[in-house]
Amino acid sequence: MNKLMIGTLLLCVAASAAAQFGPPGPPPGGPVPSALDVAAIPGLSADQQAGVRKILLQRRDAVEALMTRQRADFEALRQKERGERERIDDTAAASLRKLLGDDGMRKFAEWHAAQRGGHGHPGMSHDPRERRQRALHEGGGAPAPGDSEPAPGPADDDE
Numbered sequence: 001m002n003k004l005m006i007g008t009l010l011l012c013v014a015a016s017a018a019a020q021f022g023p024p025g026p027p028p029g030g031p032v033p034s035a036l037d038v039a040a041i042p043g044l045s046a047d048q049q050a051g052v053r054k055i056l057l058q059r060r061d062a063v064e065a066l067m068t069r070q071r072a073d074f075e076a077l078r079q080k081e082r083g084e085r086e087r088i089d090d091t092a093a094a095s096l097r098k099l100l101g102d103d104g105m106r107k108f109a110e111w112h113a114a115q116r117g118g119h120g121h122p123g124m125s126h127d128p129r130e131r132r133q134r135a136l137h138e139g140g141g142a143p144a145p146g147d148s149e150p151a152p153g154p155a156d157d158d159e
Contacts, residue, residue: 032056 033056038049097105 032060 032053035049035053038044038053041049041052044052096108100108
């Protein structure tokens with residue numbers, strides 16, 4: 001139960017971070033004004049103009065550095081979460097295979113694929129996560145066509 005809660009929490013954190021880190025655009029506050037633009041500010045001396053531009057450039061650089069660090073932190077968290085999920089999946093697959101045996105595991109994998117909305121022949125998914133799961137569940141390969149019974153559909157549940 002704790003693993004499920006941790007996984008859900010990590011997913012929420014990752015989704016929140018992904019929403020914050022869209023494609024990079026201009027820094028908050030807009031682009032740094034050119035020296036000519038700063039010179040147009042009334043009442044500033046040349047030293048003040050240079051100081052304003054220097055401060056705005058430092059601010060821009062600091063914001064860009066912050067965004068770069070945050071993207072790296074997010075990517076590290078995403079990789080960690082992915083590794084944890086794969087470890088959990090591997091442990092569950094090994095436990096299921098030990099409990100069910102190879103034939104039972106194959107049947108479970110077919111049932112599981114049908115429950116997740118899998119269509120067509122087992123092993124034909126375009127989703128790499130489903131292909132990986134199928135390979136884990138089936139011991140590296142999909143059954144030959146016709147080797148297995150079709151998974152029960154929604155109409156079979158009413159009986």
